[in-house]
Amino acid sequence: MDITGRKLFVKALLEEGVDTIFAYPGGMIVDLLDELYKTEGIRVILPRHEQALVHEAEGYARATGKPGVCLVTSGPGATNTITAIADAHYDSVPLVIFTGQVPQGLIGNDAFQEVDIVGMTRSIVKYGYTVRDRKALGEKIKMAFHIATTGKPGPVLLDIPKDIQTTSGPSEYPDYVAIRGYKPNESVHIGQLKKAYKLLKSAKHPIILAGGGIHVSGAEKELVTFAEKMNIPVVTTIMGKGSIPENHPLYVGNSGMHGRFAANIAVTECDVLLSIGTRFNDRITGDLNEFAPHAKIIHVDVDTASISRNVVVDIPVVSDAKLALSKMIDWAEPMKTDKWLAEIKQWNEEHPLSMPQGKSHELSPQCIMEGINEVFPKGIVVTDVGQHQMWATQYIKCGHDKKMVTSGGLGTMGFGFPAAIGAKIGAPKKDIICITGDGGFQMNMQEMATAICEHVPIVICLINNENLGMVRQMQQLFYGKRYEAVSLRKRVGMDTPKPLDPNYPEYVPDFMGIAASYGAYGIRVTKNEDVIAALKEAKKHKDAPTIVEFIVSADELVLPMVKGGNPMSEMILK
């Protein structure tokens, strides 16, 4: 018996095991929403903006490992999702985004709320398609879920015109779909892997560089076992942070622009670099000519196109991280790396990660991060983008039961708060800590309403320095302290000679007032000694989110750092 497209849509969601959908209504999806209303078993989350909606789905996906499912209307509903889709694309987050579209008869007419969303998102989705034939709807939805979740995961966009939703057609939802142009790599070339292993075994100064691919393939345990069996030190990227517990003796630290001194020197000095699940982003490599200059590079990645793209590698291995590591574990024999490990330890002791302690009454970002470590030993830390993000990657201790979710590739301000909401919706039993800044938080602050209405008790650690600190830091170090367009409080730069009007508000905005107006909790912290108590208090709240606002000086810098385009060995330490 034939059924309408809208009925098949909901049937497909149920068969895919979708329990949560993030949806913002509009004229071109009202039929689909009507069908969801009649369906049991799918929770519909209503965010307050479509960009935040997709970030919430990203947070959900990264907390659960399941695809985040989004439903938005045509036109502005669809265009609002674009930034977040790009974010998911760069960080390999599985998403299925359904956009409503005007009826096919109106496509191309510049109809009300019509945009070519498939065209607009072509370069930032794994696959995008406008369904033009009701008969193909089931197959296309199946394709969307299959493509989003297999191989290197990513966002898939399916544009469904209104007439497809209402037209009757086949009721079957396929449980398998063959796509001739899509064959994700599911095996590993053993010969190539053996070659890689042999090279690694021959090294005197080996390093494993672990990227986000370790988390995507769930290879954390295999990574640790392999490193332990071989006695090889591990460096992580920001996306790979937590793939090996931070207190592990083989863990060196994060590498990259704001990485640990020892980690960057170790990568520079190593003779064989085994990198797994990272695409050698410029924030990791710095000046490409000076990146790991003495090293033979082995690159394991599930995506062929990521190999030899930024860095020319000596032994490419196209494989899922877990698969490659499990095979190599069988061969692993301990290497004599004690001298090398001692050398790395010494670099770490010479230049440990620690912030210069400012005047005693000022709150230090390091102290905040350490407080979070103490009060929340487990759970998921979700960060926004900026200085607080770098402090989090430097000082938050991650491991296999404490994950970090961050916008790594695109660096999307406004990501953190909605992604934390999505993570909590996906993993309600876990502590979700959102670390954000006053800039990034304000980009999606409207989601306070979503968090309240959906009963999402997350802890928002808002590092408030009244500035867009990351850019301010660049201006301070490299642009003669000309602070243009970075102050979020004052109307001109922070160091303006003109005194402020005495009636000018002390906080713009007053985040405690924001919390109160939404019916959330608010705690403002200005002293180091109050950090722990505030976080403990926030942890108690189980019915609504808590904003813990930390007032921090704008002069706090993220150090060490490597200036963009410089070699990784040239770190600014002080």
Added chain:
Amino acid sequence: MDHTMKNRFIALYVENDVGVLAKVSGLFSGKSYNLQSLTVGMTERDDVSRMTICVSSDDVTFEQIKKQLNSMVEVIKVLDLTCVPVCMKEILYAKIKDLDHDGMDAVFRIAETFRVRVKDIGIDCLILECMQTERKNNELVALLKRQFHNKVEIVRGGPVAIESISTTDSK
């Protein structure tokens, strides 16, 4: 690895569907690959189109281009034609206008030398139909432009290629 820029050829089997051409061509503009020509047409199968693409790149970029094309869901198969024997031709029409008697003669001589057909003719103008290699067409265009400055109108189809059956390179 060869770092010199060379013209390289790819045959691409793609889904015959809306937006596929835009996706493929968008890859070249989006990633700043130097696209020389792209032709596309139907094949023996209704649901498959075949493109012949010429890019100018070094070895590293070319490898990357092939990988990027391969990773597209809409791309069914990527064939590198750079180093295999192929039959490859390009269609080119040249309309030459405002010719006097001597000019006419000159064009006929050129046509004879290049072995191209005079397809259409008027009192003072004619159309050459050239089915040759891209390089030969380039030479012809250069000659026509020099001899008949501002009188030449050129339209080119871009090279179309298929793998040879015999091993002789007929490129």
